[in-house]
Amino acid sequence: MSMIEKSYSLRLRMLTRSAFLLLSIxxxxxIGVWHYAREASNYSYxxxxxxxxxxxxxxxxxxxxxxxxxxxxxxxxxxxxxxxxKVFYQVLGTQGELITGYVDMPLFxxxxxxxxxxxxxxxxxxxxxxxxxxxxxxxxxxxSGWVTVVLAHTLIARQxxxxxxxxxxxAVLLGIMVFVMIVLWVAINRALEPLxxxxxxxxxxxxxxxxxxxxxPIQEVFPLVKAINDYQAQLLSNxxxxxxxxxxxxxQIRTAQSSTQAQLDxxxxxxxxxxxxxxxxxxxxxxxxxxxxxxxxxxxxxxVHRGDTKIIEEMNVEVIMKQLLTECVRDNAHRMIDxxxxxEQALPLVMGDPISLxxxxxxxxxxxxxxxxxxNQIEIFLQSNSRSLDIIIDDAxxxxxxxxxxxxxxxxxxxxxxxxxxxxxxxxxASVAEAHGGAFFLEDSPLGGLRTRIHLTIGSALC
Amino acid sequence: xxxxxxxxxxSLADSIxxxxxxxxxxxxxxxxVEKAETSLSFDDFDLLILDINLPGKxxxxxxxxxxNQGNRVPVLVLTARxxxxxxxxxxxxxxxxxxxxxxxxxxLAARCRALYRRGRGGASNEIRCGNLVYNLASHSAKIxxxxxxxxxxxxxxxxxxxxxxxxxxxxxxxxxRLYRYDEAYTPNAIEQTLTRLRKQLDGSTLIIKxxxxxxxxxxxxx
Numbered sequence: 271m272s273m274i275e276k277s278y279s280l281r282l283r284m285l286t287r288s289a290f291l292l293l294s295i296x297x298x299x300x301i302g303v304w305h306y307a308r309e310a311s312n313y314s315y316x317x318x319x320x321x322x323x324x325x326x327x328x329x330x331x332x333x334x335x336x337x338x339x340x341x342x343x344x345x346x347x348x349x350x351x352x353x354x355x356k357v358f359y360q361v362l363g364t365q366g367e368l369i370t371g372y373v374d375m376p377l378f379x380x381x382x383x384x385x386x387x388x389x390x391x392x393x394x395x396x397x398x399x400x401x402x403x404x405x406x407x408x409x410x411x412x413x414s415g416w417v418t419v420v421l422a423h424t425l426i427a428r429q430x431x432x433x434x435x436x437x438x439x440x441a442v443l444l445g446i447m448v449f450v451m452i453v454l455w456v457a458i459n460r461a462l463e464p465l466x467x468x469x470x471x472x473x474x475x476x477x478x479x480x481x482x483x484x485x486x487p488i489q490e491v492f493p494l495v496k497a498i499n500d501y502q503a504q505l506l507s508n509x510x511x512x513x514x515x516x517x518x519x520x521x522q523i524r525t526a527q528s529s530t531q532a533q534l535d536x537x538x539x540x541x542x543x544x545x546x547x548x549x550x551x552x553x554x555x556x557x558x559x560x561x562x563x564x565x566x567x568x569x570x571x572x573x574v575h576r577g578d579t580k581i582i583e584e585m586n587v588e589v590i591m592k593q594l595l596t597e598c599v600r601d602n603a604h605r606m607i608d609x610x611x612x613x614e615q616a617l618p619l620v621m622g623d624p625i626s627l628x629x630x631x632x633x634x635x636x637x638x639x640x641x642x643x644x645x646n647q648i649e650i651f652l653q654s655n656s657r658s659l660d661i662i663i664d665d666a667x668x669x670x671x672x673x674x675x676x677x678x679x680x681x682x683x684x685x686x687x688x689x690x691x692x693x694x695x696x697x698x699x700a701s702v703a704e705a706h707g708g709a710f711f712l713e714d715s716p717l718g719g720l721r722t723r724i725h726l727t728i729g730s731a732l733c
Numbered sequence: 734x735x736x737x738x739x740x741x742x743x744s745l746a747d748s749i750x751x752x753x754x755x756x757x758x759x760x761x762x763x764x765x766v767e768k769a770e771t772s773l774s775f776d777d778f779d780l781l782i783l784d785i786n787l788p789g790k791x792x793x794x795x796x797x798x799x800x801n802q803g804n805r806v807p808v809l810v811l812t813a814r815x816x817x818x819x820x821x822x823x824x825x826x827x828x829x830x831x832x833x834x835x836x837x838x839x840x841l842a843a844r845c846r847a848l849y850r851r852g853r854g855g856a857s858n859e860i861r862c863g864n865l866v867y868n869l870a871s872h873s874a875k876i877x878x879x880x881x882x883x884x885x886x887x888x889x890x891x892x893x894x895x896x897x898x899x900x901x902x903x904x905x906x907x908x909x910r911l912y913r914y915d916e917a918y919t920p921n922a923i924e925q926t927l928t929r930l931r932k933q934l935d936g937s938t939l940i941i942k943x944x945x946x947x948x949x950x951x952x953x954x955x
Contacts, residue, residue, distance in 0.1 A: 561835050592901070592947060600899050603940045603952035610945035649945075 364415030577705030863938025903948035
């Protein structure tokens with residue numbers, strides 16, 4: 271088993287995860303907004319810059335052989351929209367000579383081909399500026415060639431506009447996020463509500479009451495409630511069968527005990543010493559029966575417990591069978607019983623619980639001896655193919671009539687009252703076979719008695 | 734045979750003592766492992782009857798320390814637990830036999846006798862099985878003091894069985910012990926020897942059972 275994970279709040283986890291997701295979305299959107307704000311402010315102020323440079327270009331005149339500039343103030347008026355911004359300009363003649371303006375304006379590399387206009391960012395006089403370069407071809411008879419107007423504008427106004435757009439957008443985005451988080455909080459609480467209501471119901475609900483938990487109209491929660499109710503029903507049914515078992519067992523034990531008690535009482539009342547041996551032998555008989563019953567009950571409990579806990583190991587069925595048969599022969603050497611052992615081929619190793627299997631087969635051998643005639647014949651026969659293994663025990667006893675065979679395998683079903691059977695032996699065998707994923711059969715023996723067959727499947731045992 | 738009973742239940746211990754004294758066996762009783770260790774250090778016993786569930790040290794611990802010291806005294810374990818695991822582990826710890834409570838006193842006595850026989854096989858020239866006495870030195874067998882007329886092969890077979898009481902011997906085991914390499918034998922010959930031996934043993938407490946498909950098992954029913 272892996273270690274149990276540290277406890278955590280589902281609500282908190284869902285909230286932090288959605289907050290994290292929202293934050294990522296916010297970051298991506300912010301980059302977009304920032305980009306848009308920059309583009310927008312550039313676009314509007316570039317248009318101003320463009321018009322200003324155009325009007326400067328309009329102010330260029332040719333006087334004789336010289337190009338001269340009549341600087342239109344309207345151009346600078348346009349640039350005055352932002353009070354703190356500075357404007358720099360430079361006008362170059364056809365030979366590239368300075369006509370007017372700042373000498374060392376950063377000139378973009380020569381404009382190529384047909385383009386007349388170029389915007390770019392630059393650094394000038396320790397300030398970031400946006401520059402526009404504009405070309406115009408003069409074709410007067412005296413002067414012909416390209417003249418250039420360079421106009422630069424500091425970025426304060428642009429920055430302000432950009433920040434303005436950014437702050438507004440951020441405010442809206444944040445508002446949406448907070449709103450979404452609130453909606454999520456409410457939704458998560460609402461979604462988790464059935465969970466806490468079910469646990470509240472469970473706390474006040476007794477497991478042993480036959481009353482199931484009230485069903486819910488919520489489709490998603492319905493399977494949980496159903497699972498809890500099914501579990502409870504299973505528990506109750508197990509409990510009921512356990513109660514039946516205890517009732518049956520105590521009935522059997524008390525019956526044996528009270529007849530022993532009765533014989534003891536009669537014996538102690540009896541004044542005739544000659545009668546004592548008879549009472550004693552009856553007491554002994556009852557006691558033997560009680561001992562056998564106790565042993566069977568404990569074996570039954572052990573087998574069921576081991577079946578439930580699924581104890582498995584590799585077992586060599588041949589070795590187990592030989593040991594059991596040897597014990598059985600040793601204990602019954604004084605009887606006229608013919609034993610035989612037959613195993614046709616080497617048996618594969620089977621996965622299972624050797625202790626339970628041993629108890630099961632021991633029960634079958636004991637039964638064969640106990641219920642059989644004095645001149646009995648008991649044969650163990652092991653048979654296997656690639657998928658299954660059969661442990662067959664034949665006897666020459668009276669057998670069990672066909673119609674009583676199912677009854678014989680049930681718990682506390684004694685077929686004959688006068689015998690010392692506990693009614694548990696065959697049910698122990700059936701439990702063991704079942705725990706091994708196999709089956710237990712009662713059949714006709716070729717020897718004329720009963721054939722008991724434990725059928726084990728190889729490979730799928732106890733899975 | 735001198736026995737030591739280590740059992741904490743006084744009424745059960747009393748009953749066992751009475752039963753064995755009636756049979757004529759001296760038996761001492763002690764109720765804890767600690768006292769048993771002292772007794773065992775200065776007294777010799779032929780057999781221990783050891784309860785597992787004891788106050789203080791458990792019977793397993795005594796068994797283990799005895800075997801670690803190299804003490805080979807036969808030990809019969811009494812256990813009230815029904816799990817076969819317990820019985821198996823007591824055998825693993827070096828017990829010679831086990832008996833689950835409640836038990837039949839006759840069975841307890843029979844098991845004790847069987848253990849005693851097994852333990853004395855090497856020490857004495859005589860093997861006693863109920864009314865059958867086999868002398869290892871003179872190779873002769875008697876039932877109730879009447880010497881049996883047995884052929885050499887039958888005597889060898891009898892000796893083999895007496896040394897392997899309650900164990901299964903198959904035909905190969907028997908032929909390996911009874912015949913030399915250069916002697917030809919048939920499984921049938923073993924069968925015939927056995928049949929004659931059985932006839933001779935009629936009336937004794939030694940039973941030789943045939944388990945078809947597995948071999949032969951000798952058991953003393955006394």
